[in-house]
Amino acid sequence: MAPGNFGWAPRRDRTRLLRGWTLGRGWSIRDAQGAERQADTSDLLDLGAAYRGTDGRQRIKMSHRRPFVVGIGGTTEVGSSTEHALRLALAAAETSGAETRMFDGAELSALPHYRKGAQGGQALVDAVRRADGVILASPGYHGSISGLVKNAIDYLEETAKDERVYLDGVPVGLIATAYGWQAGGNTVATLRSIAHALRAWPTPLGACINVSGRILHDGVCDDAYAALQLALVGRQVVQFVRMRLGAEAAIANGVSAVGPV
Numbered sequence: 001m002a003p004g005n006f007g008w009a010p011r012r013d014r015t016r017l018l019r020g021w022t023l024g025r026g027w028s029i030r031d032a033q034g035a036e037r038q039a040d041t042s043d044l045l046d047l048g049a050a051y052r053g054t055d056g057r058q059r060i061k062m063s064h065r066r067p068f069v070v071g072i073g074g075t076t077e078v079g080s081s082t083e084h085a086l087r088l089a090l091a092a093a094e095t096s097g098a099e100t101r102m103f104d105g106a107e108l109s110a111l112p113h114y115r116k117g118a119q120g121g122q123a124l125v126d127a128v129r130r131a132d133g134v135i136l137a138s139p140g141y142h143g144s145i146s147g148l149v150k151n152a153i154d155y156l157e158e159t160a161k162d163e164r165v166y167l168d169g170v171p172v173g174l175i176a177t178a179y180g181w182q183a184g185g186n187t188v189a190t191l192r193s194i195a196h197a198l199r200a201w202p203t204p205l206g207a208c209i210n211v212s213g214r215i216l217h218d219g220v221c222d223d224a225y226a227a228l229q230l231a232l233v234g235r236q237v238v239q240f241v242r243m244r245l246g247a248e249a250a251i252a253n254g255v256s257a258v259g260p261v
């Protein structure tokens with residue numbers, strides 16, 4: 001990596017920046033257990049900020065906090081395809097380092113119809129308030145998302161007056177399951193519209209899974225392409241969280257630019 005490809009702090013901020021930043025020979029990185037190792041280019045996805053110190057070496061700041069990702073999805077059927085799909089995406093988020101909490105079909109079924117100030121969804125609302133990322137998974141019912149999933153999403157209205165309104169700035173992964181492509185595609189598009197309405201950042205990939213062949217069961221996916229889509233959704237949510245947390249930390253620390261300059 002050519003030196004100078006990343007922005008660095010103005011001179012007056014350099015001493016302050018050194019506190020809590022991982023130092024090492026060249027590019028280094030510290031993992032969650034505190035072990036330091038040489039960074040490679042794949043670590044760049046996780047980088048918050050990079051800058052050059054007064055000695056001319058580049059330094060990288062890493063966030064040690066585990067991203068918290070909330071999954072919302074399922075159907076009234078225990079062990080539905082939608083639930084399996086969501087679990088696989090959340091498993092990929094965990095593999096990428098996230099802590100997760102899933103609200104499955106059973107929990108969504110226990111939610112009363114949303115009305116303003118409703119108490120029943122407190123656990124859901126609290127988890128979403130704490131979430132760095134969210135994954136929504138809905139079956140395609142008559143060409144769109146299910147009432148069960150929409151009712152759960154409606155509970156996010158409780159966050160309308162929060163400092164972080166709705167899902168403002170939060171990456172949201174989207175998963176639709178259906179017995180055909182038409183309903184699946186439309187359901188992903190509807191979920192994406194909802195994410196936009198909630199000020200979220202839908203991840204680049206939305207997973208459209210045709211489950212007519214019963215490819216999802218017992219926590220496994222028999223179709224390699226579908227499995228890849230689900231894993232990518234989980235991974236992209238965590239990647240975005242890391243990039244955002246790092247960029248915010250960099251800006252708070254006075255780094256003048258992050259990314260290629």
Ligand SMILES: Cc1cc2nc3c(=O)[nH]c(=O)nc-3n(C[C@H](O)[C@H](O)[C@H](O)COP(=O)(O)O)c2cc1C
Pocket residue numbers: 075077079080081082139140141142143144177178179180181183184211
């Ligand atoms: C009320 C209802 C409406 C449905 N509508 C559609 C539809 O319009 N298009 C479609 O492809 N599948 C439709 N399905 C099938 C669901 O998409 C499918 O059940 C869902 O993906 C969950 O899979 P699972 O039942 O294997 O868990 C419908 C199912 C139900 C129960």
